[in-house]
Amino acid sequence: MRDTSHNYDVSEPEFAARVLEASKQVPVLVDFWASWCGPCKMLAPTLTKLADAYNGRFMLAKVNTDEEPRLAREYGVRALPTVKVFKDGRVVDEFMGVLPESAVRAVIERHVEHESDKLRRQAEASLEAGDTATARRLLEEAAELDPDNPAVKIATAKMLMFTGAADRAQFILQSLPVDVSMNPEVKRLQAQIGFAQVASTAAFDESELERIVSTDPKDLQARYRLSAKKVLRGDYEGALEQLFEILRQDRSFEDDAGRRGMLSVFEILGGSGELVSRYRAKMLNMLH
Numbered sequence: 396m397r398d399t400s401h402n403y404d405v406s407e408p409e410f411a412a413r414v415l416e417a418s419k420q421v422p423v424l425v426d427f428w429a430s431w432c433g434p435c436k437m438l439a440p441t442l443t444k445l446a447d448a449y450n451g452r453f454m455l456a457k458v459n460t461d462e463e464p465r466l467a468r469e470y471g472v473r474a475l476p477t478v479k480v481f482k483d484g485r486v487v488d489e490f491m492g493v494l495p496e497s498a499v500r501a502v503i504e505r506h507v508e509h510e511s512d513k514l515r516r517q518a519e520a521s522l523e524a525g526d527t528a529t530a531r532r533l534l535e536e537a538a539e540l541d542p543d544n545p546a547v548k549i550a551t552a553k554m555l556m557f558t559g560a561a562d563r564a565q566f567i568l569q570s571l572p573v574d575v576s577m578n579p580e581v582k583r584l585q586a587q588i589g590f591a592q593v594a595s596t597a598a599f600d601e602s603e604l605e606r607i608v609s610t611d612p613k614d615l616q617a618r619y620r621l622s623a624k625k626v627l628r629g630d631y632e633g634a635l636e637q638l639f640e641i642l643r644q645d646r647s648f649e650d651d652a653g654r655r656g657m658l659s660v661f662e663i664l665g666g667s668g669e670l671v672s673r674y675r676a677k678m679l680n681m682l683h
Contacts, residue, residue, distance in 0.1 A: 402446040405456040407466050414456050418481035422453040422506040427467055427477045429460050434493045435476040441496050442478070445503060452507045480506055511541035515550045522554055530554050545575045553584055561591035579665070586659035590634075593623035601625070608637075615641050615648045622656060626663070635660055635674045642681060654678065 405413045405425070414423050426442055428435035439457075446455040460467040460475065470479060470486065480488035480502065488502060518533035534554060537547045548567050555564035565588050568581060575581060597604060597620040604621040607614055622637035635657060642653030657678055661671050 399446075401449075401451045401453070402443060402455040403457070405458055407463050410458075410466060413454075414481055415484045417454055417456075418485075419483055421451065421508070422487075422503070423481040424453055424455050424503070425470075425479045425481060426455065426457045427460050427470070427472045427475060427479070428457060429475055431461075432475040438476050438478075438493045438499075441494075441499055445496070445499060449503065449507065453503055478502075482506055509541055509544065511537040511544045511547050514540070515544075515547050518554070519550055522550075522557065527554065527558050531558075545571055549575075549581060549584065552588070556584070556588050556591050559591075559595065561588050561595060564588050565592070583663050583665070586662045587626070589659055590623040590626040590656075593620060594627055596620065597624065601628070612640075613644065615645060619649060619652055619656070626660060631660055631664060632670055635670070639674065639677055639681070642678065654682070 403413065414425055417423050424442065424446075426435075426439070428439065442455055446453070458466050460472060474491050476493070477491045478489060478499075479486045488505060490499075490502060494502075514533045514537035518530040518537065521527075521533065522530040531554060534547060534551045537544065538551065541547060548571060552564040552567040555561070555567070565585070568576065568585055568588070571581065576585075599607070599617075599620075601621065601624040604617050604624060607617040608621055611617070618637050618641055622634040622641075625631070625634035625637065638653045638656040638660065640653075641648055642651075642657065644653075646653070657674060661675065664671050
């Protein structure tokens, strides 16, 4: 088998550099094969053809399992050929057996970078810099090029949330495939959008809501809207304190909004960390 810059044999000593590290730049397809394996010989030309066609947008690394049995065991290879897709240092996709070229191409397309991804990254940088007009234009261009790209849809939803169109952002996220919607980034964004929707119902700014709650601690609606404002500003501890007080006063308010709100903040914070642990313990003590 021939080696090129994007199609090469790899052994265990090289695996970390030529697969794990390399996959942080572009996807790496690892073909686990053996010389005695007839189906491996049938699949190999398809993989080589596609590696040449994509010309470096993904790498094809070939592991001879007779020579590298430890690598095969480490990655749970139980049948040949097995192809695993590595991205950012970990396996993100795989298939076994001989697939037609169209099916292999479909696997590759799920992971290689497209022009729409470059536009999306530029849009995200513009949004981070506060240039929402440029972000919107770039995302519209990306969507025209690749209307089914879930990453573009997620970035568009984020942009809409920041520009006050939380309902439209929620609609976009609800249209995502089920497997994509379970992505932690999407779940965090869904939680943020929920708070943005609550905050949009407030007739007062955060300081006025603080005054209302201070004057009337039992005004749970004002307290709930205050917690949403705090989440959007990044004051997660302040938001959790307000939500915990709602939980303490009235479990029935807005269908257990205090508890559900705390869980949403935990989601935004990634489900771990000192703040999450502290308020999760407070919540559990209150409930039990």
